[in-house]
Amino acid sequence: MSNSEFPITIRPMDEYNQKLVSYVHPLNWINPQPADRYDLVVIGAGTAGLVVAAGAVGLNLGLKVALVEKHLMGGDCLNFGCVPSKTLIRSSRAIAQMSRASDYGIEQPKHIEADFPAVMARMRRIRSDISTHDSAKRFQELGIDVFLGSAQFTSSDTVQVGELTLRFKKAAIATGARAAQPTIPGIEKAGYLTNETVFSLIQRPQSLGIIGGGPIGCELAQAFRRLGCQVTLLHRGSHLLNREDADAAKIVQKVFHKEKIRVVLGCQLEEVEVVGNAKRLYFSANNRRDSVTVDEILVAAGRTPNVEGLNLEAVGVESDEHGVKVNDYLQTTNPKIYAVGDICMDWKFTHAADAAARIAIRNMLFTPFGLGRSKLSSLVMPWVTFTDPEVAHVGMYEDEAKKRGIDVATVQIPLSSVDRAIADGEEEGFVKILYKNGSDKILGATIVAAHAGEMISEITTAIIGKVGLSKLSSVIHPYPTQAEAIKQAADAYYQRSLLTPRTKTILGWLNKLS
Numbered sequence: 376m377s378n379s380e381f382p383i384t385i386r387p388m389d390e391y392n393q394k395l396v397s398y399v400h401p402l403n404w405i406n407p408q409p410a411d412r413y414d415l416v417v418i419g420a421g422t423a424g425l426v427v428a429a430g431a432v433g434l435n436l437g438l439k440v441a442l443v444e445k446h447l448m449g450g451d452c453l454n455f456g457c458v459p460s461k462t463l464i465r466s467s468r469a470i471a472q473m474s475r476a477s478d479y480g481i482e483q484p485k486h487i488e489a490d491f492p493a494v495m496a497r498m499r500r501i502r503s504d505i506s507t508h509d510s511a512k513r514f515q516e517l518g519i520d521v522f523l524g525s526a527q528f529t530s531s532d533t534v535q536v537g538e539l540t541l542r543f544k545k546a547a548i549a550t551g552a553r554a555a556q557p558t559i560p561g562i563e564k565a566g567y568l569t570n571e572t573v574f575s576l577i578q579r580p581q582s583l584g585i586i587g588g589g590p591i592g593c594e595l596a597q598a599f600r601r602l603g604c605q606v607t608l609l610h611r612g613s614h615l616l617n618r619e620d621a622d623a624a625k626i627v628q629k630v631f632h633k634e635k636i637r638v639v640l641g642c643q644l645e646e647v648e649v650v651g652n653a654k655r656l657y658f659s660a661n662n663r664r665d666s667v668t669v670d671e672i673l674v675a676a677g678r679t680p681n682v683e684g685l686n687l688e689a690v691g692v693e694s695d696e697h698g699v700k701v702n703d704y705l706q707t708t709n710p711k712i713y714a715v716g717d718i719c720m721d722w723k724f725t726h727a728a729d730a731a732a733r734i735a736i737r738n739m740l741f742t743p744f745g746l747g748r749s750k751l752s753s754l755v756m757p758w759v760t761f762t763d764p765e766v767a768h769v770g771m772y773e774d775e776a777k778k779r780g781i782d783v784a785t786v787q788i789p790l791s792s793v794d795r796a797i798a799d800g801e802e803e804g805f806v807k808i809l810y811k812n813g814s815d816k817i818l819g820a821t822i823v824a825a826h827a828g829e830m831i832s833e834i835t836t837a838i839i840g841k842v843g844l845s846k847l848s849s850v851i852h853p854y855p856t857q858a859e860a861i862k863q864a865a866d867a868y869y870q871r872s873l874l875t876p877r878t879k880t881i882l883g884w885l886n887k888l889s
Contacts, residue, residue, distance in 0.1 A: 383447065385454075386575040391499035398503075398510035399448040406522045409541050414438040415739065416534050416543040418526045418685070421450020422725045423716025424549035425509060426732035431740065432518045438740075440519050441541050443526040443534065449509035450551050451570070451717070452725040458505055459574040460594060462498040464761055467601035471763065478800055489602040491579035498574065527686040532711075545711050545739050548692070548699055549732075550685065552717040555677035557586065561647040565654040567672040579603055580670035584656050586644065587676030588615040590760040593627060595673060597762050600636050607637040607667045609644065609658060616760060620773075620821040623766045626803055627823075630763070637667075647672070680718050703750045705735045713739055722756050730754055757835045759828035764804045767827035769835045770819025773809055782812040786844075786871070788863045790824055795855035801825040806860040808834065808844065808868070815843030815868060822860075830858050844868040 383400040385392045396402070417428045420442055428442040447454045466489065476483040507513065511521045524536045534541045554569035568576075570591055583599050585592045588610030600606040608615075608631070614624040615631075615638065631638055645657045645664070655668045680698030687693070692707045692714075693700045699714040701707055707714050715735045716728040734749045742748045757769035776783045790796035790804040804823035811818055820834040837847055848865035852858055 385447075387577055389496075389499065391496065391503040394503040395454075395499070395506045396447075398506040398512070399453070400444070400446065400523060401511055404511055404521075404523050406524065406536065406539060407520045409441070409539050410439045410520065412439070412542040412544065413441045413520075414544050416441045416443065416541050416546045417549060418443050418534065418546065419450070419549035419551055419681075419716070419718070420444035420448040420509070420514075420521075421549060421551045421716060421728065422452050423551075423718075423728035423732045423735075424450070424547070425514070426729050427547050427549060427715060427735055428514065428519050429517055430733060430736045434740070441522060441543075442514060442519050443522045443524065443536055443541075444511075445523070445525040448511055448514070448521075449506060453502065453506055453509050455571045455574060457725050458502050459498050460570075460591075460598075461761060462501050463494065463574070463602075464594060464598050464763075466494045466497065467598040468763060470601050475800070489579070491602060492577055494602060495574070495577055525684060527684055528690045528692075529686065531690055531709075543711075545713070547735060547739070548685065548707070548712065548714040548718055549716045549728075550681040550718050552678040552680045552698070552723065554674060555679045557644075557674050557676065559586075559644045559647055561649075562672070562674075565647045565649050565672065567674050569674050573673055576671075581605060582653075582669040583607070583671050583673060584609065584654070584667055584669040585673045585675060586656075587674065588612060588617075588638070588640075589675065590616065592673075592675035593631075593760060593762050595675065596636055597631065597634065600634055605669075607639065607656075607669065609639045609642045609656065609667075611642050613640060615640075616766060619760070619766055619768060620807065622805070622807070623768075623821050623823045626764065626805075627760075627762050627766065630803065639665075678717065678723060682718070701751075703752050704738045704748045705731060705751055706738065720751070722758070724756075724758055727754075727756055727758075730756070755835055755838050757831045759831065761828065764801065764823050764825050765827035767822045767824075767831035768820070769831055770817070770838055771809060772819060772821075776809060776818055781818070783809055783818060784812045785809050786864045786867045788860045788867065790857065790860060793857055793860045793863065795857045795859065796824070798855065799825065799857070801857070806830075806864050808861075808864045810844055810868065815845045815872065817842075817844060817847075824857055824860070826857060830861065833858065833861055845872075 382402055383396055415431050417424045428440050431438050431440045473487050515521050522536045526534050526536050529535045582605040585596050585608045596606050596608045615628055616624045639660050641660050643659045648655050653668050655666050657666045682694045691709045699719045701714050701719045705713050705715055713735045715731045717723045738748045760766040787805055787807040791802040796802050807821045809819040817838050822830050844865045848869040852862045
């Protein structure tokens with residue numbers, strides 16, 4: 376069956392987006408004749424679905440695997456998330472670095488301005504180049520039957536894709552999530568952008584209103600401000616990045632203020648109206664009504680699971696507003712059907728989807744009678760918000776540990792005391808490590824630094840490997856590096872635990888006697 380009845384386009388349909396579509400949803404794709412029965416049918420070809428499908432056939436056990444995607448293979452990460460956003464962020468950081476040239480003894484250019492169309496074209500080019508990794512052809516060559524079209528369950532062991540019926544022994548739902556639709560009066564008429572449409576811009580909006588101060592909202596607020604937009608960030612929380620350490624959020628807010636991003640906290644949005652070619656957002660904050668007029672609105676507040684059209688009722692799979700319901704083994708209410716990724720998980724990260732997909736493969740194919748199953752809750756999950764500086768976290772937060780009744784302590788090292796950070800002119804930030812009082816067991820960490828995302832893995836490895844702060848103190852870190860802050864934190868713990876008042880007294884007496 377040809378896929379030509381359902382052409383996919385991404386604005387602008389230039390050479391780069393044409394190349395992208397030719398890889399991840401080719402117009403001339405012919406869906407294969409289905410096998411008599413598949414060992415596994417995967418619905419959704421984002422990160423989770425791709426890893427499940429590739430992992431299953433990569434076992435070389437002769438498993439028959441089908442992969443179904445109705446839109447773009449690669450999902451959010453490739454098309455509307457990690458790849459385009461981080462490419463855009465890199466361009467915005469180049470401008471920020473040029474703007475600070477005089478801080479490094481370099482004559483600053485008199486005129487620094489982003490060529491916005493060129494920045495966006497670079498993003499589209501890089502995205503199209505990377506898309507080969509997630510292409511329909513590549514997964515076909517791996518031995519997977521790739522079907523392009525909408526899938527729905529039709530019986531206890533069948534999935535319908537167009538006119539084709541795929542019979543399965545087991546299935547995995549990996550259809551992901553999308554930007555939540557706002558319920559603000561007037562916003563539908565005014566029109567708005569989401570992460571699925573913002574990367575289609577080819578001309579820079581002079582002003583941008585962003586709804587939501589989570590990771591997506593903060594990353595894009597800073598990027599678009601550096602690329603020349605006037606940015607207003609409207610956030611209902613008391614500080615940006617609600618989930619993060621308040622000290623970390625405070626640094627991000629301070630940087631945003633310095634970069635002239637208007638941040639409105641405790642914001643309640645009331646309505647949107649069209650004013651000529653612009654859009655006016657009315658809101659309340661600090662007990663008064665206010666408004667801001669912008670060229671474009673970007674909604675970055677929440678995600679909605681993609682459960683529509685799957686006909687989950689036909690196979691007894693329960694779902695709610697949070698997505699498909701799964702147990703700790705990623706099994707749905709139908710024991711033969713699993714779910715993985717944004718469709719069912721609170722961790723909505725590419726690396727979380729990848730890690731969970733590996734758990735799903737193991738539990739679906741290698742746990743006869745349920746023996747030896749792996750749990751989602753066993754994962755130690757780091758994450759990063761790619762602002763400048765970056766905010767990285769792994770493990771518990773202090774308030775979370777206290778709610779669990781764990782007696783905790785923290786050790787914190789400011790980057791202003793780290794030689795490499797001083798030399799780099801990147802002193803804004805810290806390394807904070809949470810540990811169990813009375814032991815050196817690491818419970819969690821937050822790092823705020825220019826390259827926090829590169830640094831957090833050392834702490835993640837320590838937690839997984841049960842390496843305590845005492846042992847971490849003995850790890851030699853190259854000098855000078857910003858990661859030395861981690862060793863300084865471990866050293867501070869070691870000194871704190873070793874040199875107690877009693878120990879100091881004893882050492883003092885011993886020193887006098889020697």
